[in-house]
Amino acid sequence: MTEPVTIRPLSYADLPQVLSIERRAFPTPWSLAMFVLELSKPSGICLAAMLDRRLAGYVVCSRYDTVWHLMNVAVDVTRRREGVASALLGALFDRADRPGERYTLEVRRSNAGAISLYEGFGFRGAGYRRGYYHDNREDALIMWRTVAVQAADRADPEAERSARDDRAPA
Ligand SMILES: CC(C)(COP(=O)(O)OP(=O)(O)OC[C@H]1O[C@@H](n2cnc3c(N)ncnc32)[C@H](O)[C@@H]1OP(=O)(O)O)[C@@H](O)C(=O)NCCC(=O)NCCS
Numbered sequence: 001m002t003e004p005v006t007i008r009p010l011s012y013a014d015l016p017q018v019l020s021i022e023r024r025a026f027p028t029p030w031s032l033a034m035f036v037l038e039l040s041k042p043s044g045i046c047l048a049a050m051l052d053r054r055l056a057g058y059v060v061c062s063r064y065d066t067v068w069h070l071m072n073v074a075v076d077v078t079r080r081r082e083g084v085a086s087a088l089l090g091a092l093f094d095r096a097d098r099p100g101e102r103y104t105l106e107v108r109r110s111n112a113g114a115i116s117l118y119e120g121f122g123f124r125g126a127g128y129r130r131g132y133y134h135d136n137r138e139d140a141l142i143m144w145r146t147v148a149v150q151a152a153d154r155a156d157p158e159a160e161r162s163a164r165d166d167r168a169p170a
Contacts, residue, residue, distance in 0.1 A: 003052060005084055007091040010046035010058050012039060017055040025074035027135050038062060038071060047091055049075070049084045059088040061096070061103075068096055070105035073114075089121050099149040106140035108133060118143050 022029040038060045049057040057075035075084045107114050123143040132140035
């Protein structure tokens with residue numbers, strides 16, 4: 001019987017399984033060194049999704065300056081449309097969301113499934129990087145998500161300032 005998805009921090013020991021998922025998920029997969037680098041960053045959030053005691057997917061998110069960059073998310077090709085990516089993104093936002101917090105990502109413009117996933121979490125398209133992907137010169141859609149600032153938070157000058165600065169770059 002399938003158990004619910006559980007989410008935990010991604011570890012170096014997961015990387016062989018991560019690479020196996022990664023190589024089936026992307027035409028230009030990340031190398032081992034790229035995952036090691038991301039895991040070594042203290043400010044990043046890297047999560048693993050476990051399903052039936054096996055690694056079913058992962059998310060890698062890094063913080064640069066004031067913005068979270070969703071760097072990588074992938075799910076085992078045999079475990080898609082079971083809510084694994086949604087569980088990963090939900091857990092990421094549970095950990096990182098603060099009023100006015102901003103996230104960005106790039107996604108192939110043809111990747112309708114991923115775009116739909118991101119839109120479901122409040123990401124919105126904000127323009128294209130032309131020919132961004134080296135393998136086929138495909139455009140990247142740039143997406144942004146901003147955590148709302150509630151009325152109660154506006155009493156906090158720092159939250160109010162970040163809400164005012166909340167402009168997705170062109
Ligand atoms: C994109 C990806 C991470 C989605 O993972 P997943 O675990 O299957 O996603 P979920 O089951 O949580 O889907 C949540 C919602 O996203 C949307 N969605 C996900 N995959 C979709 C697809 N192939 N087509 C259309 N909508 C899709 C749907 O709205 C879905 O809800 P529903 O199943 O109730 O209709 C997975 O397909 C994948 O690993 N793809 C290859 C790697 C990739 O493209 N990563 C993103 C790079 S930017």
